[in-house]
Amino acid sequence: MRNYLGVFAGVAALCVASWAQIPAAPPPSPDQAPPTPTQAPAPEAVPIPPRSNPKPLSSPLRYPRFEFFVGGTYAEAGLFNAGHWAGLSGWDSSLGLNATSWLGVVVEGGQYFGTSKIPQAVPAPFPTQIYEPAADPTFNAATREYNFLFGPQFARRKYERWTPIAELLYGHQGVRGVATPLIAGPLQTEVSSGRALVAGGGLDYKINPRLALRLKADYLLTNTAFSLLGKEKQDNFRVSVGLVIRSVHKKKRTLEDEGELGTP
Numbered sequence: 049m050r051n052y053l054g055v056f057a058g059v060a061a062l063c064v065a066s067w068a069q070i071p072a073a074p075p076p077s078p079d080q081a082p083p084t085p086t087q088a089p090a091p092e093a094v095p096i097p098p099r100s101n102p103k104p105l106s107s108p109l110r111y112p113r114f115e116f117f118v119g120g121t122y123a124e125a126g127l128f129n130a131g132h133w134a135g136l137s138g139w140d141s142s143l144g145l146n147a148t149s150w151l152g153v154v155v156e157g158g159q160y161f162g163t164s165k166i167p168q169a170v171p172a173p174f175p176t177q178i179y180e181p182a183a184d185p186t187f188n189a190a191t192r193e194y195n196f197l198f199g200p201q202f203a204r205r206k207y208e209r210w211t212p213i214a215e216l217l218y219g220h221q222g223v224r225g226v227a228t229p230l231i232a233g234p235l236q237t238e239v240s241s242g243r244a245l246v247a248g249g250g251l252d253y254k255i256n257p258r259l260a261l262r263l264k265a266d267y268l269l270t271n272t273a274f275s276l277l278g279k280e281k282q283d284n285f286r287v288s289v290g291l292v293i294r295s296v297h298k299k300k301r302t303l304e305d306e307g308e309l310g311t312p
Contacts, residue, residue: 112294119290136160173274189225214249242271
């Protein structure tokens with residue numbers, strides 16, 4: 049038994065001596081980087097189709113809210129149903145309020161002045177007598193005609209410089225004629241009034257945002273009721289040219305505009 053114990057103790061001593069002689073692992077040098085763990089491969093990027101640029105929203109059409117017109121007018125009129133056309137010159141003025149870019153309401157007023165020719169043989173609406181100049185088959189009647197009209201006005205605001213317009217107006221008109229008798233005496237005056245209708249159109253040329261030049265031509269229907277003629281209607285025509293003063297919208301400043309102003 050003692051022999052076995054001696055053998056066992058010798059083997060244990062040899063194992064301890066051999067373990068003590070195993071060299072320890074040297075510390076890693078500073079130049080040597082520690083091993084890094086193996087990284088998993090990154091997933092493949094899925095291509096994203098390019099986004100189509102959305103169409104920019106069209107800004108609402110800008111148009112003047114108010115338009116004031118004033119200009120000169122020439123009219124060819126037969127206000128006394130005498131068979132002669134009278135060339136009358138005068139003025140027209142109107143104020144328009146636009147409800148949309150193509151529709152507005154207009155109030156218009158104007159006066160025309162000139163001389164009408166009345167036959168001496170049939171002087172109606174003037175009383176029968178000789179008027180100056182007696183040597184002519186017709187005599188002169190100083191004529192004044194006025195209108196006060198209102199109605200819709202249409203505009204096509206598609207072009208930068210040119211704006212076609214059309215109008216249909218209805219209202220009141222009056223006529224006054226004064227003739228000079230050959231025999232000394234008071235001047236003979238005849239006055240009448242009635243309804244009036246205007247249908248026509250024209251063209252505006254934009255000078256700047258506040259000012260435009262307007263040219264228009266109209267058919268003017270008048271109705272008179274002179275005491276010696278009764279109720280009559282007259283077909284007249286007129287041409288006007290003048291200036292249009294427009295109101296201008298001020299552009300509202302947006303957050304984008306504020307950002308652009310603040311960017312150096």
